[in-house]
Amino acid sequence: MHISVNLRQQIAKMCCKSNAMWKCCTSSIGQQQLQQQQQQQSVTITTRNTEYHGQAKRHRIKNKSQQHFLGRIQILVFIVMLVLIQMESVAAGLREGLSGDMESCANEGEEVQIKGIQNSKCFKCTCQNGFVKCDKSCPSIDDCFLIDSNSNDTCCRKCKGCMYRGVPYASGAEWNDPDEPCKTYKCIASVVTETTQICYSQCDDNQLTAPRPGECCPTCQGCKINGQTVAEGQEVVASIDDRCLVCQCSSGNKLSCAKKTCPTLQCPKSKQKQLPNECCPRCTVQREFRAVKGKCIFNNNLYYDKTQFTPDRCTNCTCLNGTSICQRATCPILECAPEFQEDDGCCPRCIVAEVRSECSHQGVTYMNNETWNMDPCRSCRCIAGNIRCSEMRCQPVKCRPNEELKRPPGECCPKCLETAGTCTVFGDPHFKTFDGKFFSFQGSCKYLLAADCYGHNFSIRLTNDGRGTRHSSWPKTVTLKLRGLRINLGQKLRVKINGTRVMLPYADHSGNSNGHGHNVSIERLAEGGIMLRTELGLSIEWDGNNFLQVSVPAQYKGHLCGLCGNYNGSGRDDLTGRDGRAHGDNEVWHFANSWKVGGPKSCSRVRENVVAPPTCNKRKPNFYCRPLRVSEVFGNCDSRLNPNNYIASCRMDVCECPTGSCHCDSFAAYAHECRRLGVQLPDWRAATNCPTTSWRRNATELSYVGNSLYGDPSYLKGGGGGTSKARRRKQHQHQLQLQRRQQNELQENEYIKKHVPNKFLRPRAPDRTPPPIH
Structure with missing residues (x-):
């Protein structure tokens, strides 16, 4: 006995994909064919049993054993075929998306062109939080x-899609x-629903305008419902008891209802969901069928062309060119409340x-026709x-990476509002600009960090x-100038207002000569720092x-x-x-020094050493910086924000x-940014x-050696084995070279002070107020 070729083809054709799970979804016709073939096989077995009826009992037992064995083989072959189909589907599914490690990027918010991946044109990739994020811009099939x-x-x-009167529709x-x-038509998953909409009026007859050619319903002058104004292009559910009754405001301040x-759905009632506000x-399920030319698939059933069928008592359908054309009547609009309604066939009616x-x-x-806002x-x-x-x-809104969804006060629908721009300074100073650019600059003077170079409302x-x-170098103090107010934030959380030290919390709501109030507040944060807020929306x-973050509202963009x-x-x-160059x-040093303000006295070093950034034994930073590579330390934030x-x-x-x-400065800056992105952080400091607070105690290497999160501390011991003497000799030679270099620099400095004029040693400071940029 064996499974026929037709049976194998029928099994393969009727297996479908539902929620990424493969099942056997035979249609009614497929089930009939399968039953017929099984009946033919059972007849063959019965005939063979009749032929051997006169044999001994042991032969009958042997024949039954063979039937049982062949039946098990048949089931096994069936299972193997299903597994092969599932493996093929999984492989196809893997080809649909992108896989691999997340790619790093530098230009925040910009589109990134990805080469070397299959179907790269199918994805739009942008730089978000240091990672290349790729999304398919595909219509929803949920x-x-x-x-x-x-x-x-x-x-x-x-x-x-659908085919209706020779025209394809998505x-x-x-x-x-x-x-x-x-008369309206709607295509949903190879089913076209034909209905006739019913018009509804929200205004008196003298305010109605007859429909123009091509329009169905009359319009009311003035887009108002129950006294509430409807914006142009916005839709309103006219009755929350009948959410299929919808009004829309069109151009010319006209309202039509x-x-x-509802369209006829492919899936059975048991696989449908009804949300309360829809x-x-x-x-609720998805299935992928192989196309059957000239036939319609509906609720797992297969219908031949021009076959009529009735999915429910309110719908009549006909299969035409692979599309089910269904007619449905629209239920009348009822003025009574749901508690005074009862079913009357397909539609409810008022009692x-x-x-x-x-x-x-x-x-x-409330009296009759009186309106009020909830x-x-x-x-x-x-x-x-x-x-x-x-x-x-x-309407559903998808915000861009630099936007957040918020509901403006007094408005119904949320909008995408641009988030505040943030600039971060931390460590030996490292800068992340308002637009996400990272750079490091170790100058030891005073610089213009940020300023409103057009409106001149503030400078920092x-x-x-x-x-x-x-x-x-490290940040020492930050000074805000705001409409005659000078606020200085210094080390150990010392705060001065116009040169006078103040205690926190502090608030100033006084006015000035221009009639503008400062509305400045300074308070301590639970994490240990302080927050300065101003009426401009600026916060520090x-x-x-050494950690500083400046936030400005989107209105200062480009200023x-x-x-x-x-x-x-x-x-x-x-x-x-x-x-402007x-x-x-x-050329970071050239850029940063162009924003230098104040005189030479504002510099902590007499002469800047404009050389490459400090370097050291690679094993030392590998030891100290390893926790940034341990995902669990920062709540797995590395999937949201690139730590590189x-x-x-x-x-x-x-x-x-x-x-x-x-x-720890880099740890704190990374944790702060993760928290701003909404990541729940564990106690990473512990x-x-x-x-x-770093100023309260100085740490030693022994403070971190016993912590398993840090790297290999063997470099602290000078290595091991036979290389320790050579390493110590090399370190001693390095110290001698350093001492000779320092002596030469001292002699050079003494010579310069004695023979070079002072005006060449101390360059003239630039203007304190930067010129406006046009």
Whole structure:
């Protein structure tokens, strides 16, 4: 006995994909064919048994054993075929998406062209939080029951479309009959639903305008429902008791209302869901069928061309050219409340009820035709004792990476509002500009960090301190100038207002000569720093040591200048100097020094050593910076924010560190950014032994050696084995060279002081107020 070729083909054709799970989904016709073939096989077996009826009992037992054995083989072959089909589907599914490690990027917010991947044109890739994020711009198929497996689109999986009167339509398409504008058609997963919409009026007859050619319903002059104004292009559910009754405001301040019936769905009732705020149900499963030419697939059943069928008592369908054409009647609009309705065949009807002239809601009595607002989205009207409420319908909105979804005060629907621009300074100073550009600059003077170079509403200056080092520096103080107010944030959270030290919390709501109030507040944060807020929307966060973050509202976009960049949405031109010239990444010193303010006394080093950044033994930064590579330390934030820039900053900071805990500055900056992105962080300071405030205690290498999160500490012992003597000899030679270099520099400095004029040693300071950039 064996499985026939036709049976194998039938099994393969009728296996479908439902929610990424493969099942055998035979149609009614396929089930009949399968049953017929099984009956033929059983007849053959019965005939063979009759032929051997006269044999001994042991032969009958042997024959039954053979039947049982062959039956098991048949089942095994069937299972193997299903497994092969599933493996083929899984392989196809893997080819649909991108896989591999996340790619790093530098230009935040810009589109990235990806080469070397299959179907790269199917993806739009942008730089978000240091990672290349790629998305398919494909129509949603979440509620599609029938996926088109024969689609020519190599990028997107598509819902099976429709063919109506020789014209192809995509799933989701809706159109009207030109000769009968009230007759509408909608295609959903190879099913066209034909209905006739019912018009509804929200105004008196004298305010109605007859429909124009091609339109179905009359319009009301003035886009208002229950006293609530409807914006142009916005849709409103006219009655929350009948969400299929929808009104829309068109151009010319005209409102039209109509009721449509729900489209016929492919999936059975048990696989449909009805959300409380939607008119029509949706399918909850997806299946992928092989196309059957000239036949219609409906609810797992196969219908031949021109076959009529009735999915339910309210719908009549006909199979035409692979598309099910279904007619449905639209239920009438009822003026009674749901509690006074009963089923009457396909549609409900009103039960005779007492007509009243007033309504009562939450203890308030409203007269007939009186309206009131429930909230910005919902308004109500009293109609013959029944409360009828309408509700604004908000369209789904997808915000860009630099936007967040917020609901403006007094408005119904949320909008995408641009997030505030943030500039961060931390460590040996490392800068992340408003547009996401990273750079490092170790100057030890005073610089213009950020300023409103057009409106001149504020300016922020940053003073760096070398802290006794040759190459490095750290933020020392930050000064905000705001309408005659000078606020200085210093070390150890010291705050001065116009030169006078103040205690926190501090608030100033006084006015000035121009009639503008300062509305400045300064308060301590639970994490240990302070937050300065102003009426301009500008805020400054300062940890009292070396971490600084400036936030400005989106209204200042394109109006700023300074080390934090111009805030124009692109990080490529953030290294633009005071003279307007753009600098490259290898000209950071030229760019930063162009924003130097104050005189030579503002510098902590007499002469800047403009050389390569400090370097040291690679094993030292590998030891100190390793926790940034441990995903669990920062709540797996590395899937949201690329830590590479913070790792590079950490490696630079540990090479010339006067406190022993400079690596914690990069940890704190990374954790702060993760928290801003909404990541829930564990106690990373306790895990990494990083102090809350660096000025309170100096750390030693022994503070971190016993922590398993850090790297290999063997470099602290000078290595091991036979190389220790050679390493110590090399270190001793390096120290001698360093001493000779320092002696030469001292002699050179003495010679310069004695023979070079002072005006050449101390360059003239630039103007304190930067010129406006046009």
